[in-house]
Amino acid sequence: MNGSAISIRDLSKVYRSKGGSVKALDSVSLEIPAGTVFGLLGPNGAGKTTLIKVLTGISPMTGGEATVAGFDVRTDSLKVRARIGWVAAEVILDDDFSARENLWLQAKLQDLEDWEPRADVLLKYFDLDRRADDKVSGFSTGMRKKLEIALALLHQPAVIFMDEPTIGLDVNTRRMLWEIVTGVHKEFGVTVLLTTHYIEEAEALCDRVAIIDHGHIIAQGTPAELKARVKADIVRLDTDEALDVPRISAIPGVQEVRSEGNEWAIRTASAATLLPALLATIRTDSVRRITVEGPSLETVFLDLTGRRIGQEEPMRDVRKFYANMRRQVGG
Amino acid sequence: MISQFSGLYFREILRTFRNPFVLIITVVQPFMWLAFFGSSFANAPASFLQSFIGSNNYIAFLLPGTLSTSMLSVGMFGSMSTIQDKRFGFMKRILITPTSKGVIFLSKALGGATRGLVQFPIMILAATVFGVRFHMGALEWAAWIVALFSLAVGFASLFLAITASSTDWQTPGVVSNFITMPLMFASTALFSGAFFPSWMLAISAVNPITFSALLGRAFVLGRAVPWINLGYLGTFAIVMLFVGFLVSSRWLRVD
Numbered sequence A: 001m002n003g004s005a006i007s008i009r010d011l012s013k014v015y016r017s018k019g020g021s022v023k024a025l026d027s028v029s030l031e032i033p034a035g036t037v038f039g040l041l042g043p044n045g046a047g048k049t050t051l052i053k054v055l056t057g058i059s060p061m062t063g064g065e066a067t068v069a070g071f072d073v074r075t076d077s078l079k080v081r082a083r084i085g086w087v088a089a090e091v092i093l094d095d096d097f098s099a100r101e102n103l104w105l106q107a108k109l110q111d112l113e114d115w116e117p118r119a120d121v122l123l124k125y126f127d128l129d130r131r132a133d134d135k136v137s138g139f140s141t142g143m144r145k146k147l148e149i150a151l152a153l154l155h156q157p158a159v160i161f162m163d164e165p166t167i168g169l170d171v172n173t174r175r176m177l178w179e180i181v182t183g184v185h186k187e188f189g190v191t192v193l194l195t196t197h198y199i200e201e202a203e204a205l206c207d208r209v210a211i212i213d214h215g216h217i218i219a220q221g222t223p224a225e226l227k228a229r230v231k232a233d234i235v236r237l238d239t240d241e242a243l244d245v246p247r248i249s250a251i252p253g254v255q256e257v258r259s260e261g262n263e264w265a266i267r268t269a270s271a272a273t274l275l276p277a278l279l280a281t282i283r284t285d286s287v288r289r290i291t292v293e294g295p296s297l298e299t300v301f302l303d304l305t306g307r308r309i310g311q312e313e314p315m316r317d318v319r320k321f322y323a324n325m326r327r328q329v330g331g
Numbered sequence B: 001m002i003s004q005f006s007g008l009y010f011r012e013i014l015r016t017f018r019n020p021f022v023l024i025i026t027v028v029q030p031f032m033w034l035a036f037f038g039s040s041f042a043n044a045p046a047s048f049l050q051s052f053i054g055s056n057n058y059i060a061f062l063l064p065g066t067l068s069t070s071m072l073s074v075g076m077f078g079s080m081s082t083i084q085d086k087r088f089g090f091m092k093r094i095l096i097t098p099t100s101k102g103v104i105f106l107s108k109a110l111g112g113a114t115r116g117l118v119q120f121p122i123m124i125l126a127a128t129v130f131g132v133r134f135h136m137g138a139l140e141w142a143a144w145i146v147a148l149f150s151l152a153v154g155f156a157s158l159f160l161a162i163t164a165s166s167t168d169w170q171t172p173g174v175v176s177n178f179i180t181m182p183l184m185f186a187s188t189a190l191f192s193g194a195f196f197p198s199w200m201l202a203i204s205a206v207n208p209i210t211f212s213a214l215l216g217r218a219f220v221l222g223r224a225v226p227w228i229n230l231g232y233l234g235t236f237a238i239v240m241l242f243v244g245f246l247v248s249s250r251w252l253r254v255d
Helices: A048-055 A077-081 A099-109 A116-125 A141-153 A171-188 A199-205 A223-230 A245-249 A271-281 A297-305 A313-330 B002-017 B020-041 B046-053 B058-087 B090-095 B101-117 B119-129 B138-162 B170-185 B198-206 B208-221 B228-251
Strands: A004-017 A020-033 A037-041 A063-068 A084-087 A159-163 A191-196 A208-213 A216-221 A233-239 A254-260 A263-268 A287-293
Touching: A004 A048, A004 A191, A020 A048, A020 A191, A020 A208, A020 A216, A037 A171, A037 A199, A048 A063, A048 A159, A048 A191, A084 A141, A099 A116, A099 A141, A099 B002, A116 A141, A141 A159, A141 A171, A171 A191, A171 A199, A191 A199, A199 A297, A208 A223, A208 A297, A216 A223, A216 A297, A223 A297, A233 A271, A245 A254, A245 A271, A263 A271, A271 A287, B002 B020, B002 B101, B020 B058, B020 B119, B046 B058, B058 B090, B058 B101, B058 B119, B058 B138, B058 B170, B058 B208, B090 B101, B101 B119, B101 B138, B101 B228, B138 B170, B138 B208, B138 B228, B208 B228
Parallel strands: A037 A191, A037 A208, A084 A159, A159 A191
Antiparallel strands: A004 A020, A004 A063, A208 A216, A233 A263, A233 A287, A254 A263
């Protein structure tokens, strides 16, 4: 497929209930090129899953337009659904069935006749061929994830939606899944739209990334393009005592000093230039740890929203509260 | 559409047979019904039974009614299976394929009804163990099965329509309690309607369970067969299927 695999214009989604309404997506516009791994990065509640629900036809859009694999999501929903695969955050399989029976059911749902050769290829590719006739209830999480991806690939879709596919997985399984996503993309030439709130996942897997927050796309581009926007390092200090913010802010090159619990984040144009002056300003014996972050998607998000991606606003307030309490008690 | 329907239909059937608890209960329950409920009139004088139910054999009288009321539970299990699919995300997996909501409804309703019929041969066997003898031809057996299947389809459709938009585990149970009791007791499934007050007779006269019980009873007891009851039950199934299809197409949702 040439051009865009997914095209979205001014898409909005409002959830209405008796208690009022919530705008989950607000004028979202995206072009997702065919053959890419596109990441949708944002914190919980940003609208990532809602966007997938709308694009897969699970939930109707409130406004705007979207095409997937060349078909209008609103008017050609069945054609869209014949051309997409889906990998959920939680593994969704029929536990009463074997791996092959799950593939059989998926073939039925996708109206495939000659599905078995393709299923054999996928079972072998994902190293499940020796357990193909075993009930999936006895599979490990990694095997279940692999089977779920095999189900998504069975009908040779143009686009696969992966909704937080590594959430809740241990580090090893997550790494394994990253390799699978990269391999699947290369091997089967499918466009992947992947949502995640793991910065490193977006950086490792995605050709392009859109950052979403409160239902808005706030930035998009290649990871390199996004990081180039920040032009700043973050110096993190874990200290026993509060920093003298006005003094540190006065150091040349310091752009911002922010408290995050008992950790301090100092944004600067160059960490290498800042560090000598910083260490001369603070009491070094109160410093437990210093880390330097170069530009990353995390700093891009921080730069755009003023908060970290895994840091929900109420939680930040609680941490601030306890940090202040500790300082008052300690000091 | 046929491919999606057959996949989901056989999934319903296969899941039933792979669950040992469901299988055991399916086999044991008919025996318990007939043993406990059927034996409650075991020592009743023949003249009493003859005047009360028009037969000397209460188990033979009870069997068609019990089979009819057991089709009510088909509806509850059908809607529980749908809610389970919604809760565990499987419904989402189905809906992200070119499968329409109407096909999902049909597979659940017909799959549930087929599952309900599993009890039929077991009940017949149980009744035989308890001394009931059947003198019926192939046509009567086939008509009885069609009648029960129609009843099951109708109730499964009714339950699925009521619970189409629900994701709450409790809903099928609550709906079942609400529907089952009045329908079971305002019918001639368990007792003759001879002593019903007029308002219960009015309900019983349109209650599909009554139509099914009377038809089955005619086959088992060798009475004149009210063939029109088969038409009534078929109409009930078709109307409920139509209503359930429309409601599910509009209201079956997962978010």
